[in-house]
Amino acid sequence: MDRANDNKWMNYLSFVFLTYNSGAAVYRSMHDFSSVAFITTSYLDLLLLFWCLRKFETSAEENRGWLRAAVWVLATLLTVMFSGKVAAVMPWPVSLVVYGMAAVTAVGGFWAFFIKPQPVRDN
Numbered sequence: 550m551d552r553a554n555d556n557k558w559m560n561y562l563s564f565v566f567l568t569y570n571s572g573a574a575v576y577r578s579m580h581d582f583s584s585v586a587f588i589t590t591s592y593l594d595l596l597l598l599f600w601c602l603r604k605f606e607t608s609a610e611e612n613r614g615w616l617r618a619a620v621w622v623l624a625t626l627l628t629v630m631f632s633g634k635v636a637a638v639m640p641w642p643v644s645l646v647v648y649g650m651a652a653v654t655a656v657g658g659f660w661a662f663f664i665k666p667q668p669v670r671d672n
Contacts, residue, residue: 567595591630598623621662625655 571592578584601623605616632651636644 567592587630587634591627594623594627594630598627617662621658624658628654 571588574588575585578588598620601616601619605613605620608616628651632647636647639647
């Protein structure tokens, strides 16, 4: 087996694992609408994020603008969603730290994707 084939199997197994765990979590939370919505949104967000990242890696430089924005929005959405879940079970000073870290991550991602000069690629 070559390395590319190993990657395809690992990607497939990761997708199956994510899907199974999301389905199991939805099943366990069937009577709590907010939990089911959180799980479903997280699952769809991750699928879209991975799809956009794959497209970003294989696209030409001039087609990457909208993909860069989509990756940032999807990653920021996941960060905010999980920060909200974590902060909800923490004392308020720790919640402030969690929300602060989420904000720094979102702003840092924005800087890295849109403000920082991009290196020139030799093809």
